[in-house]
Amino acid sequence: MKTGDLKHDLASTTAQDGALAARLASARKHAAIVLRVERLWPALQPTAGLLGLYCLAGLLRLPQHLPDGLRLVVVAGWLSLCGWRLQRDLSALRPPSRYAVDRRIERASGLRNQPLATLTDKPAGTVDDDTLSLWQAHQQRILASLGTLRAGWPNLLPTTAYRRAAAGALLLALVSAGIVAGPTAPGRILAAFIPGRDDPNVPMPHVEAWITPPAYAPDAPVFLGNGRTAPSVPEGARLTAIVTGLSTHPVVHGANGMVLKDEARQRLDAGNWKLEVTLDHTGVIRLAGRGRTLAQWPVTVLPDSAPTAKWGPNPGAGKGDWRTRLPYEAAHAYGLASLSVQLHLVHPGRGPARTLTVPLPLSGHPKSVKGVVSPDLSEDPWAGEDVTGRVVAQSISGHEGKSQSVTFRLGARVFHSPVARAVLDLRKRYALERESRSGTATDLAALGETPGPINDHTGMFLNLTSIVAMLVNADISNETARTGAVGLMWDLALDIEDRRNGDDASSQASIDARAAQAAVAQQLRHMREDGKQDQQAREELEERLKALKNAIARKMQALAAQALRDHTAIPDLPGLSRAGDKAFSKLMKQLQNDAANGRSGDALERLQQMEDATERMRNATPQDMAALARQMVAQQKAREQAAALKDLTSKQTSLLDHAQSRLDELLRAQARQQNALEDDGGDGDQDYGSMSTSELLRKLGLPVPPGTDQQDGPPGGAPPHPGQPSPTQQEPSAQTMIDPAKAEEQAAARRTDRATQHALERALDELKDEFKELTGKTPPAFDDARKSMKDARTALSDGEDSAAATAQEKALEALRKGRQQMQDAMKGDGKSSAPSFIPGFGSSGDGDGQQGQGSASSGDDGSTPSDDTDESDEQDQQKGKRDPLGRRLGEGGDQTPDDGTHVPDNVARQRAREIEQELRRRDSDRTRPQQELDYLDRLLKPF
Numbered sequence: 043m044k045t046g047d048l049k050h051d052l053a054s055t056t057a058q059d060g061a062l063a064a065r066l067a068s069a070r071k072h073a074a075i076v077l078r079v080e081r082l083w084p085a086l087q088p089t090a091g092l093l094g095l096y097c098l099a100g101l102l103r104l105p106q107h108l109p110d111g112l113r114l115v116v117v118a119g120w121l122s123l124c125g126w127r128l129q130r131d132l133s134a135l136r137p138p139s140r141y142a143v144d145r146r147i148e149r150a151s152g153l154r155n156q157p158l159a160t161l162t163d164k165p166a167g168t169v170d171d172d173t174l175s176l177w178q179a180h181q182q183r184i185l186a187s188l189g190t191l192r193a194g195w196p197n198l199l200p201t202t203a204y205r206r207a208a209a210g211a212l213l214l215a216l217v218s219a220g221i222v223a224g225p226t227a228p229g230r231i232l233a234a235f236i237p238g239r240d241d242p243n244v245p246m247p248h249v250e251a252w253i254t255p256p257a258y259a260p261d262a263p264v265f266l267g268n269g270r271t272a273p274s275v276p277e278g279a280r281l282t283a284i285v286t287g288l289s290t291h292p293v294v295h296g297a298n299g300m301v302l303k304d305e306a307r308q309r310l311d312a313g314n315w316k317l318e319v320t321l322d323h324t325g326v327i328r329l330a331g332r333g334r335t336l337a338q339w340p341v342t343v344l345p346d347s348a349p350t351a352k353w354g355p356n357p358g359a360g361k362g363d364w365r366t367r368l369p370y371e372a373a374h375a376y377g378l379a380s381l382s383v384q385l386h387l388v389h390p391g392r393g394p395a396r397t398l399t400v401p402l403p404l405s406g407h408p409k410s411v412k413g414v415v416s417p418d419l420s421e422d423p424w425a426g427e428d429v430t431g432r433v434v435a436q437s438i439s440g441h442e443g444k445s446q447s448v449t450f451r452l453g454a455r456v457f458h459s460p461v462a463r464a465v466l467d468l469r470k471r472y473a474l475e476r477e478s479r480s481g482t483a484t485d486l487a488a489l490g491e492t493p494g495p496i497n498d499h500t501g502m503f504l505n506l507t508s509i510v511a512m513l514v515n516a517d518i519s520n521e522t523a524r525t526g527a528v529g530l531m532w533d534l535a536l537d538i539e540d541r542r543n544g545d546d547a548s549s550q551a552s553i554d555a556r557a558a559q560a561a562v563a564q565q566l567r568h569m570r571e572d573g574k575q576d577q578q579a580r581e582e583l584e585e586r587l588k589a590l591k592n593a594i595a596r597k598m599q600a601l602a603a604q605a606l607r608d609h610t611a612i613p614d615l616p617g618l619s620r621a622g623d624k625a626f627s628k629l630m631k632q633l634q635n636d637a638a639n640g641r642s643g644d645a646l647e648r649l650q651q652m653e654d655a656t657e658r659m660r661n662a663t664p665q666d667m668a669a670l671a672r673q674m675v676a677q678q679k680a681r682e683q684a685a686a687l688k689d690l691t692s693k694q695t696s697l698l699d700h701a702q703s704r705l706d707e708l709l710r711a712q713a714r715q716q717n718a719l720e721d722d723g724g725d726g727d728q729d730y731g732s733m734s735t736s737e738l739l740r741k742l743g744l745p746v747p748p749g750t751d752q753q754d755g756p757p758g759g760a761p762p763h764p765g766q767p768s769p770t771q772q773e774p775s776a777q778t779m780i781d782p783a784k785a786e787e788q789a790a791a792r793r794t795d796r797a798t799q800h801a802l803e804r805a806l807d808e809l810k811d812e813f814k815e816l817t818g819k820t821p822p823a824f825d826d827a828r829k830s831m832k833d834a835r836t837a838l839s840d841g842e843d844s845a846a847a848t849a850q851e852k853a854l855e856a857l858r859k860g861r862q863q864m865q866d867a868m869k870g871d872g873k874s875s876a877p878s879f880i881p882g883f884g885s886s887g888d889g890d891g892q893q894g895q896g897s898a899s900s901g902d903d904g905s906t907p908s909d910d911t912d913e914s915d916e917q918d919q920q921k922g923k924r925d926p927l928g929r930r931l932g933e934g935g936d937q938t939p940d941d942g943t944h945v946p947d948n949v950a951r952q953r954a955r956e957i958e959q960e961l962r963r964r965d966s967d968r969t970r971p972q973q974e975l976d977y978l979d980r981l982l983k984p985f
Contacts, residue, residue: 073146077138079196085131087205092124094212100234101219101227106241110290114237232333238290239333247287249329249337253321254280258376258438272340276376278320278439279343283329285315285336292317292331300325300341349374349435349443351381354414357431358450365416365654366453370402372435372443377407380436388428388449391474398422398429403570407438419452421532423473426454461494462538469531472524479523483513486531495538502541505534548600555597558590559649566645587630590652679816680868686809687864690802691857694850697795697802697834701847704788708843789841796838803831813864821863827856958982 099105105113138146200206220227226242233241251266256278264273285292292315296302301323308316317329321343328338354369368383381402386395400417419425429452433445457463468485471477477485490496490506497503509530512523536556540549565583632648810824830853837846964970965978 069147070140070143073143074138076196077142077146080198081135081138082132083196083198084201085135086128087200087209088131089124089128091208091212092120092127094216096120096234097231098212098215098219100231101216101223103230103234103241103243105234106230106244110237117235117237236333242334244332245287246334247285247292247331247336249283249285251281251283251329251337251339253341254282256280256439258440260376266337266339272342274342274344275321276344276439277322277346281317281319281321281327283317283337284310285317285329285331287313288315288331288336289313290332291315292329292336294319295328295330296323297326297328297338298340299323300327302327346376346437346439346441348441349378349437351433351435351443351445353431353433353445353448354412357448359453362456364418364420364453364455366419366450367414367416368400368402368431369414370433370445371410371412372433373410374435374437374439374441374443375409377409377438378404378411378435379407379438380404381411382434383431384434384444385424385429385431385452387424387474388430391476398424402433420455422452423470423528425452426470427452457535457539459495459539459542461489461496462535462542464489465531465535465538469528469535473528479513479520482527483510486510486513495541496534499541502534502537505530505537509534547603548597551593551597551600554593555590558586558593559652561586562590562649566649591630594652594655676816679812683809683813683816684861684864686805687857687861690805690809691854691861693798694802694831694854694857697799698847698850698854700791700795701838701843701850704791704843705847707784707788792838792841792843795846796835799831799835799838803828803835806831813867817867819867821860821867823856823860823863827853827860830856 096105105116108116200209223230229242233239253264253266253273253275255261255263255276259276259279261276264275266273281294283292283294289312291307291309294302294305294317300321302319303322304318304320306318308318310316321327321341324341324343326338326340329336349372351370351372354371357367357369359366370381370383372378372381381404383400383402385398385400390396398419400415400419402413402415404411428449430447430449432447435443437443457466465486468477468482468489472479472482486506487510490503490510495502496506509527512518512526512530515523518526536552537549540552562583565579565586569579569583630648630652632644806824806828810820814820830849834846834849834853837843837849961978962982965975965982
């Protein structure tokens, strides 16, 4: 009878009997599970033993000593053995029978006489209804008497003594090995089962790692240490790791947001590896090898932002300007690679979109740049149109930044010829596709048939005919025809404009000048892009500059000839040619120096100045030539006045030298008398520290500068009384007796100098009046110089050379200031003058030459104000470089002439050494007057 049938029958009898049957079914289910576990565990014990043996070997680090390949074979073989034995033991298992399940319940529940067998048993023999009822009643009594039914716990102990002993020994060995291994035990077991993995007891490989910044960053490499601090590196930096002592290749991972790319691995030799990877985001770098973390470093990656670019104030062309002003600013943390301006039409035509790119000059790779360029964009068909522009900056790291768009107008050249303007208008309409190709050809043909300069000149007519033929030729593509026709129409318009007032020679000179300027600009561009300033490149630039110079010279000759034909008053045509040649030569020399030194921006600026000058030549009118003539007259007068001032200054310096020579003679006489007195009555043991510097100088026979006695005195001594004259200021008769003949000679010299000084006063008055007539201004310093000259003349009358020298020094200083004031006044006049086509004339020059700057040239040699400026600057550099007596400074040589040879004795030498030591001590005392220290420095320098 099945359990389900019995349960059904019993449940149908009473509810109590049904509950007992359910409890019995649950107990049998649990007992079946326990029996399965008791049978399964013995089947797993051999496999567990095999695995335990291998773990024991792993704890003893036996497999780890095998090569990775052999270890893989051992692990695979051992696991295969375990799998085979497990499969064999599991396949031998049989499910527990009903009899075994009931016997397990009976043993666990303590039931006797196998009562559960009665529940499944049947009566023997023939069974009638009474017998069956009696049997069922017996089963119910048995079921009711069962009580609590248990299945018990599985018995997992080995069934045999041999197995118990083997399991105990294995467990004891594992525990002992685990205790010996300590915290490294799990790592040893993993390393035993995973080939290519080292256990924790294997020494760590040696790791050297550093981060190399990208090429655009000037930073030094960052060496990675213990990884506690996070270094900051630019985006795109390259990590390099050298791993020594690792048999298999290492692996690098990114964590906490780190982004790695472009990984490269290289085996250097056995056990040595090199890894490289690019860092793109902040995070942690983890270097692993053979199952272990070799190193990890937190790294902060600084993002490389795009460069900043913006416009400066007032971009675009002003009213009447033919150049387009492009002010710009750009910056990047690591440097700029290129800079340009991108332009687009505000109102484009119907043709394809076009971008006009204007490159901006850069010297090297600056981190920030700010400047203004004024390129000539008048040749472009967009000239005179409104455009939107952006400054585009490209960093050396490859990022691009753009400024905000601004709208301005492109500069356009001024054309006076109506025919030239008509050609340009037609050219613009065709280039912007506001006029069709056939319509442009028809209009050009009609323009050629109209009486005028094109019809009268064969060359221009043939040029126009070739343009029309290009436009009507169907075999030429639209783009090719547009490009060619636009360029030819520009040349035609320039030719028409050049021949408006000039002849063939003037027109050809203009064409040659434009071609030479384009050649120079192309060479400068090649030198900047290639970064070459070698001898060959400089020679090529020099040849092209020579061609440009010759073309400009021919253009100036043509202008001069035109002026003669127009009866324009130019007083000195040869002087005009020489002045222009000299000015352009200087500008070209500066251009060559800038290009040779890599200053491409400055070189292009010089070239623009020459282009501006030639453009003004092209537009020169008779009124411009007359204005140039007036400028030349004013320049000539300015040169003459500068020469007069230089001559006056030179003569004033001579008077100062005369007074100083007389003072030197007096001082030498004083020194000789003092030495004679000391030789007669001196004891040689004087305290030189208590003497003044002037007394020490007299003992050495050296001249004493004026003012030294006032500035220096003996330590602790009182300065001279203000009303008491110093020894150098007293009359000669009060200090020393000089030869009467010499005294008479000096007196005659004073009278001569006094007369000369009076003449210089009158000359200064005349110069002041002439300058006021020329500029309407009077240098204030001239009045100071006039007063000082008068004081010097009075001192000479009184025979006081020291006072005269002081007044003459003041006069020279005032003359130098007056010269500078003259230059400033002439510069102010130049700002309001009209532009000239000769650099240095007018306000449009390069700033090197301005009107009225002093020069010694007479004007006949074609000198320019630029030359005057250079000479003036040299004189300014020498200003103030004089000793206390007003003489030019030397290098410390003896300035006292010696008429004879004197060999000092031992006492004199000893005294001289002591005095020298005292002078050196005073020279090291920086608290003394600066004038005295300078004098002592020059005095002691040769020693």
